[in-house]
Amino acid sequence: MFPSWLANATSLKALDLSGNFFSGILPAEVGNLLRLEELRLANNSLSGGVPWEIVNCSFLQVLDLQGNRFSGQIPTFLGDLRSLKVLSLGGNIFSGSIPTSLGTLSQLESLNLSNNNLTGIVLEELMGLSNMSALNLSNNRFSGQIASSIGNLRGLQVLDLSHCGFSGSIPASVGSLMKLTVLDLSKQNLSGELPIEFFGLPSLQVVALEENHFSGSLPEGFSSLVSLQYLNLTSNSFGGEIPTTYGFLQSLVVLSISQNRMSGRIPAELGNCSGLEVLELRSNRLEGNIPGDISRLSRLKELNLGHNNLTGEIPDAISKCFALNSLFLDANHLLGHIPYSLSNLSNLTTLNISSNQMSGKIPANLSLISSLKYINLSSNNLEGEIPADLGSRFNDPSVYAMNPKLCGKPLHKECANVIRRKRKRLILFIGVALAGLFILAMCCCGYIYSLWRWRKKLRAGVTGKKKRSPARASEERGRGSGDNAGPKLVMFNNKITLAETLEATRQFDEENVLSRGRYGLVFKATYADGMVLSIRRLPDGHNDEGTFRKEAEELGKVKHRNLTVLRGYYAGPPDVRLLVYDYMPNGNLATLLQEASHQDGHVLNWPMRHLIALGIARGLAFLHSVTIVHGDVKPQNVLFDADFEAHLSEFGLDRLTLATPAEASSSSTPIGSLGYVSPEAALTGQATKEADVYSFGIVLLEILTGRKPVMFTQDEDIVKWVKRQLQRGQISELLEPGLLEIDPESSEWEEFLLGIKVGLLCTAPDPLERPSMTDVVFMLEGCRVGPEIPSSTDPTSLPSPA
Template sequence: MRVLGYGMMGLRVGLFLALICIRISDIAAQDAAALQALTESWGNLPPSWNTGDPCGNSWEGITCRNSRIVGITLANMDLMGQLSGDLATLSELRILDLSYNQRLTGPLPPSIGQLTRLTNLILVGCRFSGRIPNSVGSLEQLVYLSLNENRFTGEVPASIGNLRNLYWLDLADNQLTGSIPVSSGDTPGLDLLVNTKHFHFGKNRLSGPIPRSLFNSSMTLIHVLFDNNELTGSIPSTLGLVRTLEAVRFDRNSLSGDLPTNIGNLSNVNELVLSNNALTGPIPDLSGMESLSLLDLSNNSFEATEVPRWIATLQSLTTLMMEETSLEGSIPDEFFNIPQLQIVRLRNNQINGTFGIGSSYSSQLQLIDLQNNSIGAVTVAPGYNFTLMLADNPFCQDNRVSLSYCNIQQNPGSSYTTLQSCPDRRCPSEQISSPICNCAYPFTGTFIFRAPSSFGNSNYFRALQVDILRRLQIFRLPVESVAIRDVDVDEFGYLNMHLAVFPAGIDYFNRTGVISLAFVFSNQTYKPPEEYGPYVFRADIYTHFEGRSRDNSRTGIIVGAAIGASILLLLLICAGGYAYFQKKRAKKAKQQANPFVSWDPQGTGGDVPQLKGARFFTLEELQKCTHNFSEANNIGSGGYGKVYKGILPDGQMIAIKRSQHGSMQGSREFKNEVELLSRVHHKNLVKLVGFCFDKGEQTLVYEFIPNGTLMESLSGKSGIRMDWIRRLMVTLGSARGLQYLHELADPPIIHRDIKSNNILLDERLTAKVADFGLSKLFGDTDQKGYVTTQVKGTMGYLDPEYFMTNQLTEKSDVFSFGVVMLEMVTARQPIQDGKYIVKEIKEAMDRTKDLYNLERVMDTMLVTNTSMLVGFEKFVDLALKCVQDEGMYRPTMGEVVKEIEHIVKLAGMNPNADSAAPSQTYDGVSGGNFSHPYSDNSLFSYSGTIPLTRPE
């Protein structure tokens, strides 16, 4: 009996342990399934992510605790794709760092607010776009929120004011608009962030006044950076209540009014930059700012005042910039004896009297710029070792004076000599010589210091090299040496320097090393010396990973024979439970990865995409509309599939673009395309009526456009006579549609396949841009203004710059549109009889003759009535601007629209008229017999490997 009792007890313990095992396996399976679903929308994943369990198989960038995923750190891995809502399933996630992945795009999913344990949300230098979701305010444990250097739009979410644990808030370098949110009633605001140290909002488009309530004495802010925005009004006196401040930037806004006098109480401020505003009134006494190193009040409208004597009391001052601030009088003798003084810029003032500097001045002095003042005499001790600039003063205007400092000079110091320790060392291709003469593939990037108190010199930067190396080695990273190169000051007043970090003991970093280095900078783990102030790091893509395989040895478990059977039984139970729940979770993850799996005809099922006016059609509905897709209703075909004409029960005519099964997209890509088409609404864009995702169908339903394509009208196939006025109006309409995509869609969109076959004409000959199958979100572009992607489009219309570099920009659409404009003139396809339209026009042109001597290549319909071609030369000039080889020389679509509107007015037409509708039929044919306006077929349709030649 006793043995039986012990046996029952053992069985209970075994079952209890089995349940625990199943539960642990279940939770772990949840995380694994969620991560698998999340990454289905990602490309270019690390090789270790191909097999096994994220925790058990040591996936790179994944940190686990008790079989739960608590960290995803994949900075600088060149990931591509979007961030899906599956992320919310990782309920134990603490750290998410996807920084420096410039091909991560799309919006931040609102479900991110469900990650309630998240402490670090770091997405620096990606290409995320859209609005920052209000749900971010639900992340109450958040300490670091870094969304800078993306393409976020809309207002700063007021809900961020709920993040009472927030230490670092960086939303700089986006496209944020609206006012600065502050609390009101039950609505939170930034003024509630009393524990936050960093407000970084520079390089956005924030507008309106700075609220008085934004600052209060309870705050512990050290950095307040609102530079390069569109703020108006005055600087509130409440700023002077935040006594912890160390760096303040409100430069390059439209601020006005007097400076608050209590700003001088901020004794801890090192950097105060208020330049390039419209500030007025007197310059207050700032002698109480005893820590001040950088003072920049340049380019304001202060009252005329003597050069302040209190400046000489600022013993920490290194840089003084007060250009064009209405200073007058002479400079006090003690001015240049400030011990740390390096740079003085006082040009464009009314400083007069005698400028004198003896043998006693700061040993750090590098530059004195007093150009364009009223200085009448100069006494300078010989042998001075700094740059002196005195051009455009009365003293230098005397022809007898021929001194170097009287010559007009550009401000020096904005670029510095590259630091090279081994200039003669030759390294293999793409490798770089390290400071200790070893060749390697370094981890590289750019430091951008946003409020440096000193612009330094080579000695400063060598000291910084030593500091960075020491800190990285303290962090136990595999680093041998670091080098700083190419230091300069940019147009925003930021100090930029290129950093190269060299690996130790080998000539490249593996993925773990790159992830670790990137995280040190993206997470602000590395803190530079105080004089450099706050920074952002912009990492370069690293491609030289070692790719070494690792063998994971497994240690066998030796168990006593007496308990072997029990352990075996327990393991079998666990294995069975794990397999069951893993299968269940995998099925669920697969369903979640399919966004249409739970849709119903009313669109009330789960995970319905955000649609604006697009309707869900069942397959049966579309079959009825088209008589079961009869060939009689087939109006075209292309690589995507066939296009059918249909009639809805309410009488609306529709065009149904039905994919063939061999060309079906993935469900997530199809969902994204439907979302894209459903939210663009403009009279010059073809309207998406709805879609069908039913019984294996992927079908788009458009409004029916009766007069076919522009190409058909120009070629005469449609029977519509395209006179000059109608061509102008069609050009204007299609340009406006494209301008909407570039400038008004949110986020903006690059069409990528503009051609006359994708411009349709309705019953009033209103132009409508169609076929968004190749479109890319403009939010996908990086800080350089392009997105790197496979070349797709139609030969003859392809931007040669995009063709050669794979770098797609909005100017690629402009090039294609320029080719369409030349089609308007010639009625020829871009490549016809082996001739390229752009080259033909350029060779035939003679600007000294009427119509530029283009009659030989013009459409004969236009040549027969040249007296009506008002604005023809301006039209051709604009087209040729659009087809410039380099995108930087092409106009924007907004500029194109304005120029065409001007030409239309010259022709005596109203550019805001609804259409250029035909009032009668032409050649006995009414405007209505078209073949395939929605198909994407073309003799020159292109998608794939770039050939070795390019268009002329």
């Protein structure tokens, strides 16, 4: 509640309680603060109306009530605060129209009414406030056109009317706002051509006109705005060619003209925009080649030219854009080869050349770009064999699909040269076998001939000695032929042969695939006796059998009821590496959360979510206690047995896929998954216990809120979103639909908030400030003030491998 005792501090001049958790109403006693000049209560949970007693604060210059839950109409008595310079009522639930009394605030410099439910028209009275420097009416439901009298606000520097429902054209009087630096008219129903007066504003730095219905040729007048840094014209109906004079805008940082009707070529003069970091021209009708002058854009981070009619080869000059982070050329009509020079893009993280007409072979040196995290070459005319290093690093077949002449791993299509090599090997093997059989036959014939001669001499009595028994010709022949049962899997508790496993998976048929990942495929194996297991087939091994067996034996000793325990393994030629686990019939956490959000499957209540989170924490804490770092904690790696108990999977597999620990430490395999990887792990590429704690924190917040990390934008992740809801006091916004029935007065509500706080502790920006997983288990066990939860901290009672 608002601290009413503050009303007794009558000599107070400034009161700032912003960013707290105050709720309830703003008491009428606030009118007792007669000397008050600044009242800042932003980002709380205050509700109700603004008390009329506030007009007693006649010296009030700043009134900031932004980010609360005030409702009703904006009070007309606010017009009596004649000393007011700053009025901020944004982010509330005000409705109705803007009161005319606000037009009497002659001293007003900043007015913020954004993010409310205001309707009607914008009053002419507001256009007489000559001292106004910032006007923000965004995200409301006004109607009509932008008032032509807006040009009277000669001191205006910031004008934000985005997403307000205005229609018609931009009035020419905007050209009178000579001090204007920021103009945001995006997401409206504005139409027509831009007025020529618009291009005479010398201080304009930001122009946002996206998602409107503007038409006509793309105005050349923007090139006269020498201070322009941000220009976004996306999703309009501009046509014609991109003016070459845009090359004069050397201060331009962002140029976005996507989803228009632009035609012609990309002007080479854009290479003069030395400050450009983002260039978006997708979904137009551009044609011709990509100009090589783009190489001069040394600061370029994102280039998006998708969905056009571009032709020719990707120019070698692009390889000089060393700061380039993302390159999207998807769904064009590009012709030619992927140039060898792409490998010079040393900072490239994303390469997407899908859905074009690229031809030729994939350059082998693409695998040398160490920073590359994502690649998509699908739907082209590429041919030849996928470079081995690239295929093993990006082993998802979909990124190479729809290239009819492409072959090699990970595609299930062998190349002609490989088939020829196998054929030569087969012919050589048959030749050697035939030669061996011929030599064996000759030896047998010689032996028989010698025996025949010896018997003949015996009969003739040549030796004159006592007859001796002839040696047995085949006394030892055939010994050591071995067991006929075939090679066996090494099982820690029972015996299974490789032949039985092949039959149980139908020769590793695609229909039996349970999951795919960077550690190979996981198959469901149903044996003849009814036993069901999970068989992981690792990618073709880089390590020898001895190293693999040693590491598998060690991994088999890691046992805990919340981990997927290794039950056996197989290592044999040619490079076949198998791992045997218990079969988890109830899928993974990602699927379970998705079913719960749609209420088509299991609806997860709070106790179930808490048990799942606690199980994951216990399993991860046990891994850390035996000095194993997981490296990729995410919902897809949390599996459920028949009793819906959580089991953490995909750990300790790096040692089984690399030859030596030294190679494991120098592996360039990406760490973690998008949305769950910690900032420092994404930067260094090193998996640590602290990074595991961060990933667990993200998973915990997803379990509690039902929000996936990938749902958020680059500017707001799930952690920032949760913190913002807490600051606003909008706790109910955090509840996943399956938890909406939690009573705010119940113990479960308190337990839920404690779980949220644990998630925020785990995702602290500084790794040293994050708790250990042992502490996390302790805190999560303390979250439940209800019935006791059975302990799962002890390892399973299954015996360790011999």
